[in-house]
Amino acid sequence: MxxxxxxxxxxxxxxxxxxxxxxxxxxxxxxQQPTALATVTVGTTTVTAEVTPGCDGDGKSLDQKTLKECISKKGGDTLTVRPGEKVRVGVDPEVAKAGWFVIGAQPLMRAPSTETYRTFDADDLFKQTNPATGQTGSLDEVTLLVAQAGKNAGEGPVAMWHVNLKQKD
Missing domain, CATH: 1.20.5 (Single alpha-helices involved in coiled-coils or other helix-helix interfaces)
Structure with missing residues (x-):
């Protein structure tokens, strides 16, 4: 027993x-699966951003209305950037595999990158060209927009991350 x-x-x-x-x-x-992250570093300061609320197409390209709303959003965190500094942007490998691009005051990349990390000159991020006159000026603040490219050429982005950059003399 x-x-x-x-x-x-x-x-x-x-x-x-x-x-x-x-x-x-x-x-x-x-x-839920963890959200992909975008990391922006200036000097020794790093900001890690999750996909901006309302700017995640869940694997599908954002529709035109959502895309316009997302382009005008601001980031949650702000980094201070001095002229001549380097701004480093990194994305998760799954985002890099799909392709991604960065927009400052204007687009910075001719084609989506498949690398997980890119470096940009701060001066280029704040530079803005007037399309009517062709004159170039510099903004004091800009929202750095990181976007995951659509699956097919010509499709809009699938997701967007936003980080504010403020220029300091």
């Missing part, structure tokens, strides 16, 4: 352990 009780106790413990593992797996599968 003692052997039967011990055996039954082991069975209960095994069943309880199996139940705990199953519950843990169910809990994990119910969690």
């Amino acid at each position: 003692t052997a039967a009780l011990i055996s039954r106790g082991k069975g209960r413990r095994a069943a309880a352990a199996l139940g705990a593992v199953t519950l843990g797996l169910l809990t994990l599968s119910a969690c």
Whole structure:
């Protein structure tokens, strides 16, 4: 009888352990996948941004209305940038694989990058050209926009991250 009780106790413990593992797996599968991040570094200061709320197409290109709204949004964090400094932008490997680009006061890249990290001159981020006159000026503040490219050529971005940059003399 003692052997039967011990055996039954082991069975209960095994069943309880199996139940705990199953519950843990169910809990994990119910969690959302972590959002991709964009990281912007100026000097020794780094800001890590999640996709800007309302600017995640969940794998699909943003529609025109959403795209216009997202372009005009501001970032949550602000980095101070001095003239001549380098601004480093990094993205998660899944974003790099899809392709991504950066816009400061104007677009900075001719084609989407598939690298996880790029460096930009701060002066280029704040430079703005007047399309009517062709004259170039510099802004004091700009929202740095990082965008994941659409899956096909000509499609709009799939997701956007925003970080504010403020120029300091």
